[in-house]
Amino acid sequence: MSNPFIRKLESFVSLDSDVASEIEAAMSSVNIYAAKQDLIREGDKTGPVFIVLEGWVCRYKILPNGSRQIIAFLVPGDACDLHTDLVQEMDHSIQAVTKARVAVISRERMHELLDQHPSFANAMYISQLVDEGTMRAWIVSMGRRTSIERVAHLICELYLRMHQIGVSDDAKLELPLSQVVLADALGMTPVHINRILKELKLKGTMELNRGKLIIADAIQLVRIAGFDENYLHRRLEKRL
Amino acid sequence: MSNPFIRKLESFVSLDSDVASEIEAAMSSVNIYAAKQDLIREGDKTGPVFIVLEGWVCRYKILPNGSRQIIAFLVPGDACDLHTDLVQEMDHSIQAVTKARVAVISRERMHELLDQHPSFANAMYISQLVDEGTMRAWIVSMGRRTSIERVAHLICELYLRMHQIGVSDDAKLELPLSQVVLADALGMTPVHINRILKELKLKGTMELNRGKLIIADAIQLVRIAGFDENYLHRRLEKRL
DNA sequence: CGAAGGGTTGATCAATTTCAATCGCGGTGG
DNA sequence: CCACCGCGATTGAAATTGATCAACCCTTCG
Known part of the structure; x- marks a missing residue:
């Protein structure tokens, strides 16, 4: 299985093969972004769920003085904005760092998958906890290193x-x-x-x-x- | 209702009053911590869910060189470590900044509440998204301000x-x-x-x-x- | 060929840390 | 009651880190 998202999920939990193929099927809609192209911008209404398949992507924010701070890197297998439909709009932007292939899943479909497959929901939750740990590490780095x-x-x-x-x-x-x-x-x-x-x-x-x-x-x-x-x-x- | 946790939840979603009182009942076990006392330390196995009732609490991490970086402040109404039972051990410590009253809920009870009351689960999810937004803002601050x-x-x-x-x-x-x-x-x-x-x-x-x-x-x-x-x-x- | 983006370098400047000392105040033990 | 202790706040001077400014180079690409 060459799907990096599935591979990442499998590293957290074991997925039944039919669940895995259902998830993979949901990822059939793929966008290609050029380097420096935004997937979504700060202030936009929250969009679909993105899953990076190939290339590098980042979250970032531009300050009033024009400088930019990157907040996270997303590499193949990483998903973003899983549940941001709970809030109204993006508080940061997401941009392709290199040319990138990104799967796009509608929120409805994603919710179905999460509801129907607890193992999948679990893996996504773990993944989110790992991401939070990474953010904490970044704060520590910026503050004290x-x-x-x-x-x-x-x-x-x-x-x-x-x-x-x-x-x-x-x-x-x-x-x-x-x-x-x-x-x-x-x-x-x-x-x-x-x-x-x-x-x-x-x-x-x-x-x-x-x-x-x-x-x-x-x-x-x-x-x-x-x-x-x-x-x-x-x-x-x-x-x- | 003087429970800061319930008040915070209500600011995100509206809770049925019986749900609110059930949550409040679950918060009956309260610990008091002195200023500078750790609630839990980096490396510890993950413990119960903490909810701050009174006083200030922080997450922090100590670096090899001895310096300390605070990662987040928790004020009355804030909960922490909702789902960290999915990972094995703490990657940071949590400490009372001032004398603090903290409700302690077992993970089992918390899971029951979340399973039985979608509105509560929803509010907790929103709260987590807000916390993530705050972390992103801290990264931006540290990096570019x-x-x-x-x-x-x-x-x-x-x-x-x-x-x-x-x-x-x-x-x-x-x-x-x-x-x-x-x-x-x-x-x-x-x-x-x-x-x-x-x-x-x-x-x-x-x-x-x-x-x-x-x-x-x-x-x-x-x-x-x-x-x-x-x-x-x-x-x-x-x-x- | 020329332009653009990314990388490299030197000189100088500014922000922040470090070091060191002092102060004030609340709490404590004699 | 009061001297003393210790922590937090304050201040000055010197040192250091990293930013800024200004070139210049190289490679890629149209």
């Missing part, structure tokens, strides 16, 4: 997430994020990101070139980041 | 939340947060918080003395914060 620690921490997070969806061999990783995007995610300047990346390269920790990341010294990377994988609830996998 | 903007923004958030639970008249507010606590929440130094507070006082914007906050110029405060009430899904204008 220096820029090099922050960069290292984000790389650890993304490495682990890519690894979970099986998109990385051990020390190499496709990471199609420009320095500007990294800066927007980490609350820093592109210039400063550039210098930190250089420092990490000089230290022999990691190297990021044209969307390809090489982790030269994972131990050191984790140490710099002060990375605690618990927040991604890796233990969940082990239990299953 | 200067320290004075960050302070102003937090004050706006807290003012609005206190107002919602009816614990503030128009320009005054009980805000029992020390400068150290504010610093831990905003990712700053206590020294710097002190200077920013002084600056805000000098500007005639607001004043915080011994746990009492006076908003002298709400318009200016909102302007400094670049505050957008949308994320709390509430209107600010009619208030300030």
Whole structure:
């Protein structure tokens, strides 16, 4: 099964194969977005449920002064806005970082699926808890980590997430994020990101070139980041 | 009805009075915590559901270097860890900021209530969405706001939340947060918080003395914060 | 070929931390 | 009753981090 969403759900709970195929069938409507194209904007009425199939997507918010803060990255298998129909309008925007293929499911269909398949609802709930843990980790990073620690921490997070969806061999990783995007995610300047990346390269920790990341010294990377994988609830996998 | 939790739920959905009293009955078991006492610690197995009745509580995380980042404030009416039984252990700690009265509900009972009363489940879901919106706003603040903007923004958030639970008249507010606590929440130094507070006082914007906050110029405060009430899904204008 | 976007670098500036000391006040034990 | 203690608040000076400003380079792409 090559559907990244199903694969992610299966990592949380085991799904009956007929449930899995019903979910997959519901994902047949697919949109393609170009890099920098918005899926939905702050202030819009809440739309359908999006599920990323391919490419990178982010949540972000623009401030009055024009600067941008990325709030989360969504990679293949990640869903968003599961239940936002309970509130009136988006408080942030969602944009494709790279060209992206995104499945679109109507809220009605999604509600049916959730109602009919408790295992699916459960998996979605777990997924949401993991996302919340990630947000908490971002708050901690922004508040209390220096820029090099922050960069290292984000790389650890993304490495682990890519690894979970099986998109990385051990020390190499496709990471199609420009320095500007990294800066927007980490609350820093592109210039400063550039210098930190250089420092990490000089230290022999990691190297990021044209969307390809090489982790030269994972131990050191984790140490710099002060990375605690618990927040991604890796233990969940082990239990299953 | 003086139960802050019920009052909060009612602000999201309307509850049948028998449902309300059933929920209230479930909240009969109450713990008292002293300031700085932990309700639950990072690494602990997930416990019962906590609902703050009185006082201030926070989520926080300690970093390897010993510094602390507060991730969220919980005020009367706020519940936490509704569904964390789906994951194995806490990825952060929860601590009383002031002396606090906290209702404790077993997960079994909570699940019964949620299953039996869709309106209650709905209200809890909305509440969770609001909390997520608040976390996103914190990420934005930490990433892209200067320290004075960050302070102003937090004050706006807290003012609005206190107002919602009816614990503030128009320009005054009980805000029992020390400068150290504010610093831990905003990712700053206590020294710097002190200077920013002084600056805000000098500007005639607001004043915080011994746990009492006076908003002298709400318009200016909102302007400094670049505050957008949308994320709390509430209107600010009619208030300030 | 030329333009645009992304990356790199140096110099300078500004915001915030760090360090260190002092103050005020409420609570406590003698 | 009162001196003392400890925490929170306050202030100044120095150090540091990261931002800003301003080029310039390289690659890609129309």
